[in-house]
Amino acid sequence: MQPENIFENLPEDFPEGEQFDQLCSKAGVTIERIISQGHKTAEGKWLCSEKNEWVFVLKGEGVLEFQHAGQVRLKRGDYCFIPAGSRHRVADTSHEEKTIWLAIHF
Numbered sequence: 001m002q003p004e005n006i007f008e009n010l011p012e013d014f015p016e017g018e019q020f021d022q023l024c025s026k027a028g029v030t031i032e033r034i035i036s037q038g039h040k041t042a043e044g045k046w047l048c049s050e051k052n053e054w055v056f057v058l059k060g061e062g063v064l065e066f067q068h069a070g071q072v073r074l075k076r077g078d079y080c081f082i083p084a085g086s087r088h089r090v091a092d093t094s095h096e097e098k099t100i101w102l103a104i105h106f
Contacts, residue, residue: 006058007100010035014036018036019036020032021034029106030106032105033103034055034100035099036060036062036098037095040092041089045089047088052084053081053082053104054080057099058100059076060094061074061099062090063092064088065090066086067088068087
C-alpha cells in the first residue's frame with residue numbers, strides 16, 4: 001500500500017465548482033477532501049444532510065452559515081461539527097488561495 005498526500009494533486013481550476021474527493025468510505029463513515037477557491041453555495045440554497053458532518057480546514061479559510069445560528073468563520077486548523085438535519089451553506093471561501101477541507105460524514 002502506498003501513502004497518499006492530501007496536499008497533492010490539487011486542481012489548477014474548477015470548471016465544475018468545488019472539487020470533492022472521496023478518500024475512504026467504510027461502515028457508514030465517509031471521509032472526503034473538499035477543495036475550493038472563492039466558492040460558495042448559491043444564494044437562497046441550503047444544504048441539509050441526513051448524516052452528521054465534521055469539517056476541518058487544513059489550508060485557507062471558509063465561512064459556514066447556519067440558517068438558525070448565524071455564520072462561523074473557519075481558518076487553518078479550525079473545525080466544526082454540523083449535526084444531521086442542520087440547514088447550512090458555504091457563505092464564502094478564500095479567493096487568494098485554495099481552501100482544503102477534510103470532511104467526515106457519519
